[in-house]
Amino acid sequence: MDAMEDAAVRLGIELPSRSSLKTQVSMFENGRREPGPEYQALFCEVYEATRMELGLAVEFAPSQLEALPTLPIPSATSPTANPAILDYLRSVFLQHVQAEPLVGPRFLVPAVQSQMPLIEELCKDASGPLRDEVVRVGARYAELLGWLHQDTGDSKSAMLWTNRALDYASELDDPALSAYVFHRRSNIAAEAGQAGYAVGLANAALKEARKLPHQVRAVALRARANSYALLGQADDCARALDEARVLADEAPDDGASLAPYCSVSYIDMEAANCALQLQRPEQAVKTLEASLTRWPAEQQRDRGLCLARLATAYAQLEDVEGAYNAASEAAAIAQATGSARIFAELGRLQPLLQPWRKLVEISELNRLLGSMRGS
Template identity: 75%
Template sequence: MKTKLQAARLARGWSQAELMDAMEDAAERLGFEIPSRSSLKTQVSMFENGRRQPGSEYQAMFCEVYEATREELGFALETAPSQLDVLPKLPSPRGPAPTASAEVLGYLKSVFVQHAQAEPLVGPRFLVPPVLSQMPLIEQLCADTRGPMRAEVLRVSLRYAEFLGWLYQDSGDSQEAMLWTNRALDYAYELSDPTLSAYVLQRRANIATEAGHAGYAQGLVNAALNYSGKIPSQVEAVALRARANASAVLGNASETARALDQARVLAAKGPDHDDGLAPYVSVEYIDMEAASCAIELRRPEDAVKTLEESLTRWPVQQERDRGLCLARLATAYAQSEDLEGAVNAASQAVAVAQATGSARILAELTRLQTHLTPFRKLVEVAEFNRALGSMKGT
């Protein structure tokens, strides 16, 4: 009987030698060490015939190679837990928790709205502690609530957990980001809600892509898009955006373009009911993501115009995202060999990164730094490197 792992290889028409070629490429992307070819062949054979369960690093490589989730490849979570599967740690509650009521849920919803409004302005640094402090109450409500009120408790809990996952992602902590986003997905599954499930799955894909697991992210996006036709157009569009980002990292330009084109069509339909999950999705938003993909694919000329135009009409309340846009523009300038434009945009992005503590801006500026290496002795580049070094603590 074929294992799911062997079936995945045969479905692609690969020999074991071709699989090992792909695994060696994946190991290089993920920063894993891989054994000799003969040893790897023995390991693969044992994994495929079910005689041995792959460890966490091998599981990550197989997910990357096959663009599939661990569940789809038949990996038993209980025998090889990874950092992405353990539960997040919660602050210890003090005193008895209140029971679920319209008033308690109203309080949690109003606080959530305030946090969500503040986040683009102040970034994650000052918001993780207050949001995290609400989780013991939320977890207790989930444990205690039964009957008609439970679904509403789960929806509030999901929004907090997903938001906390986003805050950790923007802080640069992909492990905590995935842990909390996994918790949000658990709530979505209990609710049997296609829209919530699809949205959280694409959020997991975004975290995986940024953490260097673009192949695994593709599997998560596939799972999200299994709900196509059952979810609002904005949620489907943002899932296609996640597919485009992962495809760009993997160097697949045609799949990137196809996903972006499909996302634009859906975004052009305008807002529809999505429980407020993706009101930010518009054609302009997809164009911004297309610019980021163009940079990843080293097509800066496709990115510069879009990013420049976006900055002329950027909403004042989206300061953190303006910083990310500036950092991406700086990279696009550098790829186009426009040194002055790169340094000017980077200097502005550094200021926003310092104010918000966004690790995503810092990561983009770090990528820019490699493009500026040939010019590191120039005064303006040296100043940029010093500012970036102080932010990294180096």
């Protein structure tokens, strides 16, 4: 009784006399009456427990928070561009880029997209050099958002946001940024099966090739090579890859590049993919096996893609055990990161394993991939 009366004072609830209260509690204990909302709130306060924990009827239990007043929301003016806000956006962008290879696109799409309304507001009134910086930030965020959608398998949204990035980049006198976004558009088109369009976009990226930093020029050449491989043009593909390797090898390691991931190892992995497209699995296996021995730990998602491509190469060579081992590891990374690109590569593998579908290992792999497709 004492505890209930103390709680009633804190909650602003008026209780009957002590004798009446004792009668009420007795009726609750004997199951002859259910506590109403006020008594439920009292018991929760006394026992420091939730209604669910006390077994009280939830239909009589609106949240105590519902009785709290709603605080007034003051009207606010739109934010204006300033160096502090730009530093914040750049810092958050860098964190997204660092997290992306590890966690994959699913959890980052909402976080990155949530920054776009702020960037668009900043663009409305920004002028002079400050506007250039806002637009540049907008281009980087939109391009990253396009990439994240591409890795989820949503080519339409990927191209939409990458086109938005090109809109931003076109306002700036920055050939490198425009070329990088054109190369990204080429990648999306190639993965969507539009190889001819992809070649055209790669050529647009390389239109002012001599003005481009080495790594940007290298990734654009890689996009061109990939498109040529899809078209079956092996010689043109090889020339583009050779030039890309030289540029990647000569690129300064100053941390300022738009494509810091573009190393010789990266070009080699992409060359292996071209070899698969050109039906040259021996070449692909040799390159991919070597790449995996020196793969950076932070590039987990791309490691999964490399493994999936290696599994396809093994299958083309009828190395069933190698294909199974590589595909199983790639599937685990696909599940962890949500990368549709890894899963698409594993989909290319499955028809190649059909002759061995009755083997226990291959049957288990097909079942796993089927469950992933269903999810």
